[in-house]
Amino acid sequence: xxxxxxxxxxxxxxxxxxxxxxxxxxxxxxxxxxxxxxxxxxxxxxxxxxxxxxxxxxxxxxxxxxxxxxxxxxxxxxxxxxxxxxxxxxxxxxxxxxxxxxxxxxxxxxxxxxxxxxxxxxxxxxxxxxxxxxxxxxxxxxxxxxxxxxxxxxxxxxxxxxxxxxxxxxxxxxxxxxxxxxxxxxxxxxxxxxxxxxxxxxxxxxxxxxxxxxxxxxxxxxxxxxxxxxxxxxxxxxxxxxxxxxxxxxxxxxxxxxxxxxxxxxxxxxxxxxxxxxxxxxxxxxxxxxxxxxxxxxxxxxxxxxxxxxxxxxxxxxxxxxxxxxxxxxxxxxxxxxxxxxxxxxxxxxxxxxxxxxxxxxxxxxxxxxxxxxxxxxxxxxxxxxxxxxxxxxxxxxxxxxxxxxxxxxxxxxxxxxxxxxxxxxxxxxxxxxxxxxxxxxxxxxxxxxxxxxxxxxxxxxxxxxx
Numbered sequence: 001x002x003x004x005x006x007x008x009x010x011x012x013x014x015x016x017x018x019x020x021x022x023x024x025x026x027x028x029x030x031x032x033x034x035x036x037x038x039x040x041x042x043x044x045x046x047x048x049x050x051x052x053x054x055x056x057x058x059x060x061x062x063x064x065x066x067x068x069x070x071x072x073x074x075x076x077x078x079x080x081x082x083x084x085x086x087x088x089x090x091x092x093x094x095x096x097x098x099x100x101x102x103x104x105x106x107x108x109x110x111x112x113x114x115x116x117x118x119x120x121x122x123x124x125x126x127x128x129x130x131x132x133x134x135x136x137x138x139x140x141x142x143x144x145x146x147x148x149x150x151x152x153x154x155x156x157x158x159x160x161x162x163x164x165x166x167x168x169x170x171x172x173x174x175x176x177x178x179x180x181x182x183x184x185x186x187x188x189x190x191x192x193x194x195x196x197x198x199x200x201x202x203x204x205x206x207x208x209x210x211x212x213x214x215x216x217x218x219x220x221x222x223x224x225x226x227x228x229x230x231x232x233x234x235x236x237x238x239x240x241x242x243x244x245x246x247x248x249x250x251x252x253x254x255x256x257x258x259x260x261x262x263x264x265x266x267x268x269x270x271x272x273x274x275x276x277x278x279x280x281x282x283x284x285x286x287x288x289x290x291x292x293x294x295x296x297x298x299x300x301x302x303x304x305x306x307x308x309x310x311x312x313x314x315x316x317x318x319x320x321x322x323x324x325x326x327x328x329x330x331x332x333x334x335x336x337x338x339x340x341x342x343x344x345x346x347x348x349x350x351x352x353x354x355x356x357x358x359x360x361x362x363x364x365x366x367x368x369x370x371x372x373x374x375x376x377x378x379x380x381x382x383x384x385x386x387x388x389x390x391x392x393x394x395x396x397x398x399x400x401x402x403x404x405x406x407x408x409x410x411x412x413x414x415x416x417x418x419x420x421x422x423x424x425x426x427x428x429x430x431x432x433x434x435x436x437x438x439x440x441x442x443x444x445x446x447x448x449x450x451x452x453x454x455x456x457x458x459x460x461x462x463x464x465x466x467x
Contacts, residue, residue: 001018001099001122001127002019003017004016004039005195007181010298011030011298012182012183013030013184014178015030016130016177018102019039019040019043019098020099021099022044023045024047024048025049025050025095025097026049026051027053027117027130028052028061029063029066030059031059031060031062031245031329032062032325032328032329033066037066037069037070040070046070048072050063050067050072050073051102051117051130052076053077053131053179054077054110054113054114054115054132055113057145057227058184058186058228059234059298059330060329061238062245064244065244068244073085073086074086076088077115078115079106079113082241083240084240089115094120099121100119101119102117102118103117103118103119105167107131107163108155109134109141109158109159109162109163110132110134110142111155112155114133116167117130118170126170126174128174128175128177129177130178130179134159134163135163135178135205136190137190138189138205139189139190139205139206140163140187140207142186142224143155143156143158144221144224145186145235152221152224153217153221156220160216161213167198168198171198172198172199174198181193185231185299207219228299228399230302233307234330243333245328249321252335252337253324253338255337255339256336258339258345258349258351260337261339264310268309268310269309270289270312271285271313272301272305272311272313272314273313273314274314274316275314275315275319276293277292277294277424277427278423279316280356282355283353283355284353284355284431285343288354289304289428289435290428290430291304292427293316293319293322295424295425300428301326301327301330303399304401304432308334310336311334311335312335312337312339313337313338314339315338356431356441357441358442358443359445360444360445360446361451361453365454365455367415367417368456368457371415373413373414374417375415375416376417378394378396378419378448379425379426382395390419390448390458391459398425398428398429401429401432401433404436407438416433417444418430419448420448422448422449423444423446423447426443427443430443
């Protein structure tokens with residue numbers, strides 16, 4: 001028995017490769033499928049099945065590309081309707097993988113078609129369960145995503161039944177392999193680990209400790225944040241299909257001269273700069289949006305960028321293809337090329353440049369008492385802000401900056417000091433503000449992590465934060 005979790009940190013996503021006796025299966029693959037094919041070669045195995053736990057909303061699955069490469073069928077659970085051929089598993093249907101057996105368990109709740117897959121060992125004993133977004137470490141899947149006309153309360157009721165009749169009845173030693181880890185927006189507050197056991201979850205997971213169905217529904221539906229804007233787009237792509245990754249690369253991986261780059265921008269293309277945030281602040285093509293590959297790149301791209309607008313890229317040397325692939329993971333397919341030679345070529349040609357001034361917290365501490373026009377702009381999430389923030393800071397979350405109205409309170413005479421928790425999101429925010437013509441700003445190095453340690457900066461907390 002061979003089980004490998006392939007975890008992608010910037011999406012908090014886990015795919016799984018299972019192999020026995022030269023027969024393999026992949027569960028919830030990402031769109032770039034090379035790693036699964038390479039594992040099959042290493043294991044001298046044939047990928048016989050591709051299992052999907054549900055229509056993913058936070059990334060584009062690799063089911064179609066992997067099926068094209070292996071001829072393996074794509075397996076979904078009951079109540080699945082797609083625009084391409086799939087095998088619809090019956091509840092309890094079993095699939096042989098060498099000496100192992102994978103049993104489909106229909107577990108509606110996160111979505112109607114949500115299905116877990118229980119792995120039985122060579123002695124037909126439960127060994128592990130691949131829970132998709134039905135059960136996470138310390139959490140369960142949110143019940144407010146894209147399941148027809150059912151309310152989140154209706155879906156939460158289905159989820160309660162699924163967990164209590166299909167999941168909690170399993171032996172305590174069964175390993176739980178979920179589709180997501182900490183940071184994913186598919187749950188409310190997923191725990192720090194990427195796997196667990198049934199016993200541990202029964203002892204510690206708040207959703208499995210609910211006294212009854214009514215309490216469960218209240219706990220699971222309370223405090224849900226608004227889903228990121230790209231969730232329904234990705235779910236639709238996964239249901240209806242997409243262009244092959246190689247086709248997308250051929251279309252997008254085109255070096256552009258400065259002249260061609262400028263022409264595309266003039267025609268309406270958005271400029272996305274994927275270089276490290278600290279490099280971006282030192283100089284960039286005016287009008288660029290910064291989303292560095294070093295952070296939760298795909299998630300923020302999906303949350304902030306329009307899907308219907310062409311884009312051109314500025315990347316670090318050698319990161320052109322990686323940028324295209326990671327954009328494709330969340331459904332972006334309108335990249336029209338990248339600046340040949342990158343920012344260095346643009347600068348060497350004497351083209352106009354822009355930059356972001358970054359300051360340390362001690363400079364803010366010196367300026368605050370003497371500048372009536374100074375505004376501290378905290379772009380973290382409301383819960384982060386409530387847990388502790390600079391006294392008097394304005395909380396404008398990064399996602400809210402996609403609405404030009406969120407900038408209405410900023411005037412030309414304001415001096416904006418922008419920060420997040422560590423520095424990554426604030427650079428994105430500064431680039432978005434500059435793109436909208438707001439240039440009198442500074443990025444605070446180290447974010448709140450450094451601000452809270454700075455003498456002369458007063459920190460306050462509050463229980464309720466309204467946006």
